Amino acid sequence: PKTPARPSNVTAAWAALREEASGCTRCHLYRDATQTVFGEGPLDAALVIVGEQPGDQEDLAGRPFVGPAGQLLDHALEEARIDRASIYVTNAVKHFKHERRGKRRIHQTPDTPEINACRWWLDQELDLIRPRVLLAMGATAARAILGKAVTISRTRGAPIALENGIEAWVTVHPSFLLRVPDEARKAQERARFVEDLRGIGERVK
């Protein structure tokens, strides 16, 4: 495994990395975004959760998962008895990709070159934090972590051993749950998401 030596001062190394990422121009997404939204949470976290990219509210706040998807995630974590304060939360892509329609900014899914460009940051975050377990939420995060496209439904529910020794899990993205139109199905999907989180919580106890 290719894990580089962990710097003795992880906090300083992370702060420097975050500072460097704030000026990122590795792909074109920085041009239309307000700011880089870097990961946050304890640097000794056993669990890292990776989302897709900041949404509208995250782009403005400069913090991951503070909008509607973040609120759903918070409640689901609570139900699964995982303390959000104990986990490091980040995104595969750190600038908000969107198109403007009038005053509204509409989310656009990052493409493979954008995901690959942003792995520069994600890989370094993971090298510093070295979590035991990682949860990729949605196809973009799964692609960033696994380096290839996977189907969530076929990949969720079983751990995947990464080269760097991290145990990875894949589940749906909370934004997917927000979009399920049928209320009964939404409740079902949400319950399944909480079950996934509960199982992962067991792995970091």
Ligand code: URA
């Ligand atoms: N969706 C994500 O994937 N990440 C965020 O930070 C917010 C919404």
